[in-house]
Amino acid sequence: MSVTVRELDQNDFQAVREVAQASWHDTYDDLLPRHVQDAFLTEAYSDYNMQQRLMRGGFWVAEDDNGIIGFANFTPVDEQGDADLVAIYMHPDHIGQGVGSMLLQTGIQQLTTLRYLYVDVEKENDVGMRFYEAKGFKVVKEFDEVFAGHTLSTVRMVLELEVDEA
Template sequence: MLVAESAGEIKGFANFFPSKQNIEEAELAAIYILPEVQSQGLGGKLLSKGIQELGGLKTLFGVVEKENRIGRRFYESKGFKYVNEFVEKLQGHVFKSIKWYLRLHDGIRI
C-alpha cells in the first residue's frame, strides 16, 4: 500500500496487487484521495509510484463502481481503456462496477 502524506497527515492511498496468473500484470485494487485535495495530482503520483515499484508490468487493471464518476474520470484521464461491466454481490449489497486496463507501453498520463 502506498500512502500520500502532507504535513504528517494522510491525504490518500493506493493499493496494488501483482497478478497471480501473469507476472506482467497487476491490479490497482483501490485508490482514494481525500476530496479536499483531489485534482492536485496526488492520484497520478500514487499510480506512477505503484507502477514503478511493481516493475516489469505490461498491463495494469483497475475496477471502479459504475456510479463513481470521479473514479471513472481518473481512469480515463490516465489512459485506461474500458474492458467490461459486471455485478458483484457482497454481504447482501449489489455493486455495479467497470473494469479498466492500461497497457503500460502506451504510456501513463500523470
C-alpha cells in the first residue's frame, strides 16, 4: 500500500467528513449516542468550518490509491511554539498501518517552531491512548468535560519536542 501525505485542499472536504464519521462511530459508539456524534460531526466538518481549517493551514490528509484514509489537524496556540493536535483520525480499516504516525510526523516537521504539542483524548479511547503514549506523549492532567450533555473523562497529554537552536 502506497500512502501519500499532503496538505488539505477544498476537494477533500467530503472525504475528510467520511473518515471523521467512520472513525468517530468506531471509537465513540460505546461512549456517546450516535445522534450526539452525528450532530457534532455535522457542525465540526461543515463546509464553512472546513474552509476555516483550510485557510488556517496545519491540516494534512493521507491518501492511498482509493482515496483519503486519514487526516491530522494542528493548530498553533502561541508564539513560543505550543500547538494543539485538534484531530487525528484514521478510517478504521487503516488503523495500525503506520499512517497515523506519518501524519503526526508531517505536522511536527512542518510546524518548524513547535516545542510542545498538546492533545486531548478521551480516557476510554484505548487505541488513541496507546498511540499517543507510544509516540512519547505524557499525561499532564485529567478532567471531566460535558459534551452535549454527556460527561467524558478527558486526558490532556503533551509531547515535548527538541528544537534546534542553531
